[in-house]
Amino acid sequence: MFSRIDCRTKLAAWRQPRAILWATVGVVALGFLIALEIAARRYGGVPGPMVTQVREVIFAPKPGPLYAGMALMMVALTWRERFIAAGAAIGIDIVFVLVRWAVDAKTPDGHFFGNGALWVMLGCAVIAVTRRTGRERVLLLKAVGLGLLLVAGRKTGDTWLLITAKTRPEVLDPYLATADHALGNPSWLAGRILEATGPIGTHLLDLVYAQLAVAAVVVALYQLRNVAAERRFPSHHLVRTFLVIGLLGPAIYMVFPVVGPIFAYGPGTSGTGGVQWAVANLWPHTPPPITAPHPVPYDGITPRNCMPSLHTAWAVAIFIHSRKGPRVLRHAGTFWLIATLGATLGFGYHYGVDLVAGVVFALTIEAALRSQERGWDRAGIQLVAYGVTVFGALLVCYRYLPMEMATHPWVFGPLLLLALTSVIYGYVRTTRLWVPKAAPVRQPEPQLELV
Numbered sequence: 001m002f003s004r005i006d007c008r009t010k011l012a013a014w015r016q017p018r019a020i021l022w023a024t025v026g027v028v029a030l031g032f033l034i035a036l037e038i039a040a041r042r043y044g045g046v047p048g049p050m051v052t053q054v055r056e057v058i059f060a061p062k063p064g065p066l067y068a069g070m071a072l073m074m075v076a077l078t079w080r081e082r083f084i085a086a087g088a089a090i091g092i093d094i095v096f097v098l099v100r101w102a103v104d105a106k107t108p109d110g111h112f113f114g115n116g117a118l119w120v121m122l123g124c125a126v127i128a129v130t131r132r133t134g135r136e137r138v139l140l141l142k143a144v145g146l147g148l149l150l151v152a153g154r155k156t157g158d159t160w161l162l163i164t165a166k167t168r169p170e171v172l173d174p175y176l177a178t179a180d181h182a183l184g185n186p187s188w189l190a191g192r193i194l195e196a197t198g199p200i201g202t203h204l205l206d207l208v209y210a211q212l213a214v215a216a217v218v219v220a221l222y223q224l225r226n227v228a229a230e231r232r233f234p235s236h237h238l239v240r241t242f243l244v245i246g247l248l249g250p251a252i253y254m255v256f257p258v259v260g261p262i263f264a265y266g267p268g269t270s271g272t273g274g275v276q277w278a279v280a281n282l283w284p285h286t287p288p289p290i291t292a293p294h295p296v297p298y299d300g301i302t303p304r305n306c307m308p309s310l311h312t313a314w315a316v317a318i319f320i321h322s323r324k325g326p327r328v329l330r331h332a333g334t335f336w337l338i339a340t341l342g343a344t345l346g347f348g349y350h351y352g353v354d355l356v357a358g359v360v361f362a363l364t365i366e367a368a369l370r371s372q373e374r375g376w377d378r379a380g381i382q383l384v385a386y387g388v389t390v391f392g393a394l395l396v397c398y399r400y401l402p403m404e405m406a407t408h409p410w411v412f413g414p415l416l417l418l419a420l421t422s423v424i425y426g427y428v429r430t431t432r433l434w435v436p437k438a439a440p441v442r443q444p445e446p447q448l449e450l451v
Contacts, residue, residue: 033156040159043166049155056118060100060107065154066117068217069147072239073121075224076143085120092116121147139231146239153246154213160250161303168257168304172399173264174279174293176307176351179398181290181406182413186352187261187345191284194346208336209343212314215336216242219322222329236373238321242314244365249310252361256395257304262348264296277302283348290406307398308391309350312358313365315340320366353398356420360391363427374434383430390419 037048047055056066070089074082093116100107121144128140180187194201216238223237262268266283267275275281277298282288298304315337322333344350350358364387371380397405397412405412 033152036156036159036163039163044162046162048159049152052155053152056115057122058115060096060105060112061114061118065151065213066114068213069150070117070121071147071217072150072220072224073124073143073147075221075227076139076233078228085124088123089116089120092119118151135231139227139233142233143227146233149243150239153243157246157250160253161305164250164253164257164304165300165302168254169297169300170295171257171259171264171298171304172293172295172307173258173260174288174291174296175398175402176258176353177261177265177279177288178290178293178402179353179405179412180351181287182409182416183352183356184409184413185287186355187348187350188284188287190342190345191261191348194342195284205339205343205346208339209311209347212311212318212336212340215318215332216314219318219325219329219333222325223321236370238317240369241317241321241362241366244369245310245313245317245362248365249308249313249361250305252308252395253304253306256307256399258306258351258354259298259302259304260306260349261351263298263302266348268302290403293402306350306354307357307395308361309344309354309358311340311344312350312355313362316359316362317366320362353394353416356416357391357394357398359420360387360394360423363423364388364391367427367430370431370434379430379433383426386426387423390423394419 033048033050037050040046040048067089070085074085077085093113096115097112099105124140125144128137128144132140194205220238220242223234227233258264261283263277264279265288266278266281268278279296280288319333319337322329325333341355344355345352364384367380367383367387371377371384374380394416401412
């Protein structure tokens with residue numbers, strides 16, 4: 001009798017909207033990963049994200065994402081458990097390195113360690129299932145899932161980039177280069193400025209650009225610093241925004257494939273496209289002429305990952321989530337945003353119009369996630385709908401009105417900046433309304449005293 005009641009209780013719990021939502025998300029995510037696995041095998045002849053992750057249990061992995069994921073997982077552990085987990089990861093890695101050295105196994109450059117972090121995360125998942133119960137089990141599983149999601153997100157992104165290069169033989173760079181005249185060709189200007197700064201400026205911006213994920217982990221660790229004490233995760237944090245940006249952005253790559261100024265109008269970089277594929281070798285000294293744009297063929301290696309600029313979107317997310325931190329974190333978030341914008345333009349990876357679209361993209365996703373977290377209201381729906389509309393309008397203008405934008409820069413340039421400013425203003429204004437206001441302290445009423 002009691003077993004039947006328990007079964008009915010569990011069935012009723014699964015019928016709750018939240019349980020149904022997460023079950024649906026899980027099924028969709030699994031189907032998505034299987035589809036990526038098939039696409040990676042079909043178009044590139046390489047394993048997809050799922051097989052690559054399984055292989056890294058034994059074979060030499062790329063260490064950065066794994067240790068960053070383990071760091072996120074450890075927010076749910078006590079300090080004693082953190083020291084044990086870190087020591088175990090380092091010890092396992094030492095064993096793997098010694099075994100590979102003993103058998104003279106060849107490993108890719110920089111892929112020396114990282115297995116230990118993955119083993120520790122998987123071990124914590126086993127401990128959560130076998131040794132924890134109730135809320136403690138859920139908390140630890142959420143922490144492990146957060147760490148593995150960060151790693152899976154990186155591998156999923158790599159597969160997406162491969163698919164964009166293999167399935168989009170033509171790129172639309174001439175359209176963006178033409179539309180960029182409305183903003184004064186900022187990539188060409190930033191490229192010349194960076195060239196004039198010499199190796200110091202180049203190395204600094206290259207470090208900022210390459211270590212964007214490290215900055216994100218630092219901000220995320222600050223936001224999640226109280227998880228171990230409160231035994232719960234905050235309802236919204238940077239990792240959620242980061243993952244959603246990385247999930248949705250590549251879909252736009254497929255719709256609007258672009259390789260970037262240094263590839264389409266410059267010498268390219270080592271191992272990817274170059275002058276033989278470029279429209280002309282103009283970047284960064286000679287802005288492209290204003291001519292009717294058309295799609296151009298490009299190689300099957302260089303990712304079509306410019307529109308929108310996800311580096312810009314991620315840097316905007318870091319900036320937003322660092323606003324509630326201490327002064328040093330706020331200053332670091334501001335520096336990272338400015339330096340990332342300079343790097344994306346100065347290295348010739350993006351056009352100016354990419355950055356405008358990237359900011360609108362990031363703010364719209366952040367507004368949607370915050371609205372979902374606090375409950376959808378009229379202001380949230382209007383803000384998200386407006387952001388989607390502006391982003392769609394930008395893509396349409398870049399694709400179908402580039403000549404008008406180039407020949408009338410004093411009209412379309414201010415309009416682009418006005419559209420961007422309106423989304424920023426709408427986001428700031430709406431989110432300020434969502435901040436709970438502290439109730440005023442009631443002053444004690446004067447009491448009559450007997451004389």
